[in-house]
Amino acid sequence: MAMKPVIRLDGVRFTYSGGRGLTGIDLCVEPGERIAILGPNGSGKTTLLKVMLGLLHPQGGTVSFEGENLSRISRVELARAMAMVPQELLLPYALTASEVVLLGRTPYLHRYRGPVRRDLEVAQEVMTATDLVSLASRPYSELSGGERQRVILAMALAQQPRLLLLDEPTRLLDLNYQIGMLSLIKDLTVTHGLTVLASMHDVNLASLYFDRMVLLSSGRIVADGPPEQVVRPDVIRKVFGVSVLVRRHPGYDIPWLTLAPDISNPISVREDTSDAINP
Amino acid sequence: MRTRRYPALTVYAGLVGLLLCALVIGVMQGAVALSPVAILKILLRSVGMSLGPVTWEGADETILLELRLPRVLGAGLVGAALAVAGVLFQGLLRNPLADPYIIGTSAGAGVAATVAMLILPPASILGFGSVALSAFAGGLLAVLLVYRLARVDGRSSPVTLLLAGVVVNTVLGYLGSLSIVLFEGSEFRLRHVFTWLMGGIAVHDLRQLLVVGPMIVVGIIAAYGCAASLNALAVGEEGAQILGVDLDREVGRIIALGALLTGAAVSIGGLIGFLGLAVPHILRLLLGPDYRRLVPASAMVGATILVLADTAARFVAAPAELPVGIFTALLGGPLFLVLLRRDGRESGWR
Numbered sequence: 001m002a003m004k005p006v007i008r009l010d011g012v013r014f015t016y017s018g019g020r021g022l023t024g025i026d027l028c029v030e031p032g033e034r035i036a037i038l039g040p041n042g043s044g045k046t047t048l049l050k051v052m053l054g055l056l057h058p059q060g061g062t063v064s065f066e067g068e069n070l071s072r073i074s075r076v077e078l079a080r081a082m083a084m085v086p087q088e089l090l091l092p093y094a095l096t097a098s099e100v101v102l103l104g105r106t107p108y109l110h111r112y113r114g115p116v117r118r119d120l121e122v123a124q125e126v127m128t129a130t131d132l133v134s135l136a137s138r139p140y141s142e143l144s145g146g147e148r149q150r151v152i153l154a155m156a157l158a159q160q161p162r163l164l165l166l167d168e169p170t171r172l173l174d175l176n177y178q179i180g181m182l183s184l185i186k187d188l189t190v191t192h193g194l195t196v197l198a199s200m201h202d203v204n205l206a207s208l209y210f211d212r213m214v215l216l217s218s219g220r221i222v223a224d225g226p227p228e229q230v231v232r233p234d235v236i237r238k239v240f241g242v243s244v245l246v247r248r249h250p251g252y253d254i255p256w257l258t259l260a261p262d263i264s265n266p267i268s269v270r271e272d273t274s275d276a277i278n279p
Numbered sequence: 280m281r282t283r284r285y286p287a288l289t290v291y292a293g294l295v296g297l298l299l300c301a302l303v304i305g306v307m308q309g310a311v312a313l314s315p316v317a318i319l320k321i322l323l324r325s326v327g328m329s330l331g332p333v334t335w336e337g338a339d340e341t342i343l344l345e346l347r348l349p350r351v352l353g354a355g356l357v358g359a360a361l362a363v364a365g366v367l368f369q370g371l372l373r374n375p376l377a378d379p380y381i382i383g384t385s386a387g388a389g390v391a392a393t394v395a396m397l398i399l400p401p402a403s404i405l406g407f408g409s410v411a412l413s414a415f416a417g418g419l420l421a422v423l424l425v426y427r428l429a430r431v432d433g434r435s436s437p438v439t440l441l442l443a444g445v446v447v448n449t450v451l452g453y454l455g456s457l458s459i460v461l462f463e464g465s466e467f468r469l470r471h472v473f474t475w476l477m478g479g480i481a482v483h484d485l486r487q488l489l490v491v492g493p494m495i496v497v498g499i500i501a502a503y504g505c506a507a508s509l510n511a512l513a514v515g516e517e518g519a520q521i522l523g524v525d526l527d528r529e530v531g532r533i534i535a536l537g538a539l540l541t542g543a544a545v546s547i548g549g550l551i552g553f554l555g556l557a558v559p560h561i562l563r564l565l566l567g568p569d570y571r572r573l574v575p576a577s578a579m580v581g582a583t584i585l586v587l588a589d590t591a592a593r594f595v596a597a598p599a600e601l602p603v604g605i606f607t608a609l610l611g612g613p614l615f616l617v618l619l620r621r622d623g624r625e626s627g628w629r
Binding site for chain 1: 504517520523
C-alpha cells in the first residue's frame, strides 16, 4: 500500500484584504521529504506555512493532513502531529531554556495536571538531541541567537511531530549556526522520521540541505522539484528579477548559484575554466 | 529567577500557614477582642462539639458567628477572587498592567452601582442589596460588551480586548459621573457612592457567602484548569495555537472566569483596587512564571492580604471604619515597589 502524503494541498487559495496571498497551490508532500520553500519577499511563503498549520483557512481548495481534511482535525490533535519553528520567539517574561522546551508538551497535558514523568523524559530527550542539556537552566533571554533557535527547535520537537515546519530557520544566525542548524534538522529527519518543510531565502543553503525545492512567486508555485530543476538562471531571473550564474558546487554534486548583476561583463567565460577543485 | 524556585510543597505549606494566621488575627481583632481559645470553643460548639462549659458571654458568640466570621471569610474570598482574576487577565493579555477590572468590570460595576444607589429602592435578594446586584450585573455586561467590541473576524485578540476595555472603562466611568450630576439632590448620596467605589467588605447576611463562596471556589479551580493555556500564551497567540490551544474557546473561558470572579468579589467588596494587580506580580517575582503555581498561590496570598487589610480597616480608626481599598494600596504599594526594584529586572515582565 502506498503511504498517504503527509500533507496535500489542492487548489488552495487564500487572499488577504490587501490582495496578496496564495492563488491555486497544488502541493503533495510525501513522508520523509525535506522541502525548501523559496521565493521573494511577499511571494506567500509564510502564508503557505500558516495555511498548513491551520492558522489561516483557505478560501478555496482543500488541505488534507495524512489523508484527513485539516479543518476537521482539532488543535490538540494537530499539535501532536505538526510543529512549527518560528523565526524568533519573544517571551513576555523570563523563562529558562528547559521551561520553554517543556511548553512543547502542552498538547499532551491533562487540564488539571502538570507535566508528568513522560513529559519530562521527552523534554530531556529533545534537549539532548539539540545539544541543550548544559543550557537547561539558563534564562532564554540570555542565550545567543543560535542557542535560542535550538531551544525553539527543541520545543517543537517536544511536540513529537511527524511534520516539522520552519520559517526561515537561518535568517537570524551567523554562518556557523546556519550550517549547524540545517545539519541538525537534516539529521533529525533521519533519526526522528520527520518530514520537513522550511521557508528559505538562501538558495545555495537550500541546495545543500534540501532534496526538493518549491519556488513561489506572487502566490503560485512556479517551480517544484530537485535543486537541479529549480536552480536555473532563467527560473531565478524570472522569479527574483536578478541575473545569476549557475554552476556546480565544487565539492558536492549540486547546482551552485552566483549573483551576476552586471550581465554585460561576461565573467562567466573566464571562470568556467578556472575551477581547480574537481569533486 | 533560578535561585527563587522553591519546592511547591514548601510554598503551599507556607502560604496556607500565613492564611490561617491572617484568619485568626482577623477574627480576634475588632471593637471586642476575642481570645483564640474562646474562638475555638465557640466554633466547636457551633458545629456540635462541646469543650467544657460555656465560659464566654453570649454576645461574644453572636459577634463571632454573625459578624466577624462572615466578614473575615468574605474578605478572604474577595481577596482570592481578585488576585486570581488578576492572574487570568495578566496571562491572557500578556500585559503586566492588566488587573481584574481592565476589560470593563470596574466601570460597568461602578456605573450600575451608582445608578442603583441613586434610583433603586434598597431591596435585597439572598442578602444582596440592589447596589451589589446591580454592580455584579453591570460588571458582567460591560465585559460582555468589551468582548463583543473586540471581536474582529470572528475572534478577539488580546490587543483589541485591551483597547476596547480601556475605551469602555473610560466611557462608562464618565457615564457614572454624568448620572451623579444629573440626579437632583444626589450630593446627599455621593458619599455612599465614593465609599463604595473605594471598596469595603460588606457581608450583612450569611446567605451572601453561601452564594459567593461556591462561585469563587469553583471559579478558582476552573482558573487552575486554564494554567496550561496561560503558560502556552507566553509564545504568543499563534504560537499557543500551534501548541494545541484552542484559542477562541480558551480566551472565552478565561474572560468568563475572570469576569465572574471579579463580579462576585465586587458584589460584596465594592471596587478594591491594587490587589489584583500586585499579588500576581509579587508571586511571579517569588515563584517564577508558571501559572500552575501562580493561580493557587495568588488565591491564598490575595485572601491573606485582604483579610489583614480588612482587619486594619476595622481596627485603625475604630469605631469608624476606613475603606479597605486604602489599605491594600497603602500597604501593598510600597512592598510591591521594594520587590520590583530588587528583582524586577531579573524575573519580571520585559
